[in-house]
Amino acid sequence: MIKLRNYQEDLKQLIRQALKKSRSVIACAPTRSGKTVIFADIAQKMQAAGKKVLVLTHRSEILEQIIKALSELNISAGQIVSGKFITKNQIMVGMIQTVHNKLKKQDKLKEKFRFKKFDIIEKPDLIIGDEIHHATSKTWKEVLLYFGDVPRIGFTATPERLDGSGLCELFQILVIGRNTKWMVDHHWLSEPVHLCPPSPLDKATLKIKMGDYDKKSQSEIMKKHIVCADVVKSYRQFFDGAPVIVFCCTIEHAEQMVISYQKDGWNPVIIHGKLTSKQRNDAMEGFKNGTYNQLVSVDLIGEGIDVPVCSGVQLLRKTQSLSLYLQMSARGLTPVHAPGYDLENDAQRKQALMEGKPKSIILDHAGNYWIHGSITKVRDWSINHKKRNSRKVITIKKITCPKCKFDWEADIQKCLHCGYDFKTAHKQRKEFQMHELKDKLINVNEIEQVEAESLSKIILRIKDYKNSKNAMFAILHQKIKDNEGGLQRKIDAMCNGLGYKEGYKHRVWSHLREQYGDRMDRLA
Numbered sequence: 001m002i003k004l005r006n007y008q009e010d011l012k013q014l015i016r017q018a019l020k021k022s023r024s025v026i027a028c029a030p031t032r033s034g035k036t037v038i039f040a041d042i043a044q045k046m047q048a049a050g051k052k053v054l055v056l057t058h059r060s061e062i063l064e065q066i067i068k069a070l071s072e073l074n075i076s077a078g079q080i081v082s083g084k085f086i087t088k089n090q091i092m093v094g095m096i097q098t099v100h101n102k103l104k105k106q107d108k109l110k111e112k113f114r115f116k117k118f119d120i121i122e123k124p125d126l127i128i129g130d131e132i133h134h135a136t137s138k139t140w141k142e143v144l145l146y147f148g149d150v151p152r153i154g155f156t157a158t159p160e161r162l163d164g165s166g167l168c169e170l171f172q173i174l175v176i177g178r179n180t181k182w183m184v185d186h187h188w189l190s191e192p193v194h195l196c197p198p199s200p201l202d203k204a205t206l207k208i209k210m211g212d213y214d215k216k217s218q219s220e221i222m223k224k225h226i227v228c229a230d231v232v233k234s235y236r237q238f239f240d241g242a243p244v245i246v247f248c249c250t251i252e253h254a255e256q257m258v259i260s261y262q263k264d265g266w267n268p269v270i271i272h273g274k275l276t277s278k279q280r281n282d283a284m285e286g287f288k289n290g291t292y293n294q295l296v297s298v299d300l301i302g303e304g305i306d307v308p309v310c311s312g313v314q315l316l317r318k319t320q321s322l323s324l325y326l327q328m329s330a331r332g333l334t335p336v337h338a339p340g341y342d343l344e345n346d347a348q349r350k351q352a353l354m355e356g357k358p359k360s361i362i363l364d365h366a367g368n369y370w371i372h373g374s375i376t377k378v379r380d381w382s383i384n385h386k387k388r389n390s391r392k393v394i395t396i397k398k399i400t401c402p403k404c405k406f407d408w409e410a411d412i413q414k415c416l417h418c419g420y421d422f423k424t425a426h427k428q429r430k431e432f433q434m435h436e437l438k439d440k441l442i443n444v445n446e447i448e449q450v451e452a453e454s455l456s457k458i459i460l461r462i463k464d465y466k467n468s469k470n471a472m473f474a475i476l477h478q479k480i481k482d483n484e485g486g487l488q489r490k491i492d493a494m495c496n497g498l499g500y501k502e503g504y505k506h507r508v509w510s511h512l513r514e515q516y517g518d519r520m521d522r523l524a
């Protein structure tokens with residue numbers, strides 16, 4: 001018997017309410033929030049009510065996990081996988097590709113024999129789709145539309161397709177459960193630590209192909225010997241033997257990485273779509289049981305696959321797809337809670353996570369952070385189509401640590417990597433600039449020491465404004481209101497300090513004179 005956690009129960013209620021309004025509902029819940037458990041629970045309730053459920057997935061590894069979750073609820077589910085006899089259980093779990101093929105075959109048989117009752121796959125009362133962001137592919141679409149009048153629930157952490165297109169053709173309502181930030185704050189997930197070492201892709205102009213950065217041209221840069229060596233060096237520095245998933249651009253790139261890890265004495269394993277499913281399973285098993293240090297992946301995101309041992313990821317591929325970015329980065333968040341604690345209790349769960357796996361490192365060698373932002377950022381999801389490239393490109397202001405060259409968001413106080421103190425350095429730089437400016441003002445305008453000091457402060461402050469001209473005018477208006485004399489030379493000094501041209505000083509003066517008239521002459 002599985003007891004749903006509170007946030008899982010809440011999501012289930014949201015789904016139930018949505019199903020009263022529409023037959024097609026998408027449930028958005030973060031990676032590793034236990035979606036399998038939720039739909040196993042739903043399936044169990046349906047079975048008890050004498051109804052049939054068809055669960056669909058696109059990966060055999062996930063299928064096995066679902067079967068396992070169901071068997072923990074004492075449900076023996078039938079499987080629809082290629083090469084296996086299809087039983088007729090109340091709860092069926094099928095590979096989407098196999099289900100698609102069988103339905104086609106079923107149609108042909110029906111046509112041939114005109115025998116309406118012939119069903120290889122029986123019509124279910126509910127369809128549950130896992131990792132539903134794949135659902136706009138032809139196979140998914142055809143299967144879901146085949147059973148068009150059957151209610152369906154799709155689960156995903158990222159309710160838009162990897163290419164950014166919407167899911168509104170197949171689903172009407174989107175319900176959103178707790179987000180990643182909440183899950184991290186409440187110790188249900190390990191805390192992500194995003195690190196951006198200097199990226200070799202930073203200065204490269206990458207071609208766009210099929211709506212994303214061309215993998216081949218990235219691969220050319222990323223598989224250079226020196227780049228691979230840097231990646232391995234970072235692995236040693238941050239993970240030092242702990243299991244990580246490495247996301248590469250192409251198979252050649254991944255093979256190059258495997259060699260580089262091996263040269264450094266590690267034991268990596270490669271995984272990609274061209275391997276047989278046995279080879280893939282062996283690689284996964286070896287990774288889970290600690291045989292391999294790195295699971296070097298090409299195009300396999302590993303969605304839904306439970307790998308608590310994974311300490312983090314190395315992103316060696318740049319993508320414009322938010323969905324892909326989040327899926328890759330979240331691989332290491334699967335928590336490990338130390339045994340002996342009550343996980344329903346906040347304080348105990350926190351302690352269990354501290355003793356288990358408190359953090360997961362995302363080592364982003366491709367600069368994805370600067371395109372998409374933090375994985376815990378709260379996002380507005382929508383199942384509607386977005387116009388191509390209409391996703392707002394976030395430009396996050398970044399600052400490079402002068403000591404270790406890691407990139408950080410501009411407001412960081414201290415480099416989390418080498419400890420460089422940005423704040424003190426910034427203050428020192430400002431003080432230095434002020435002295436320089438003050439000397440310059442005294443020389444140029446022969447203003448007194450005190451006045452030069454206060455003017456330099458003002459100039460340095462308004463230099464940071466986006467519109468420093470407006471800021472300067474605001475200050476001048478105030479000085480006029482306060483009847484401060486020596487206005488002419490103050491305007492000169494400010495314009496000099498802000499780097500405006502000679503002619504601009506006169507424009508400022510005449511502009512103010514227009515407004516204040518003779519008063520300006522008295523204050524000159």
Ligand SMILES: [Zn+2]
Pocket residue numbers: 401402403404405406415416417418419420
């Ligand atoms: Zn640093």
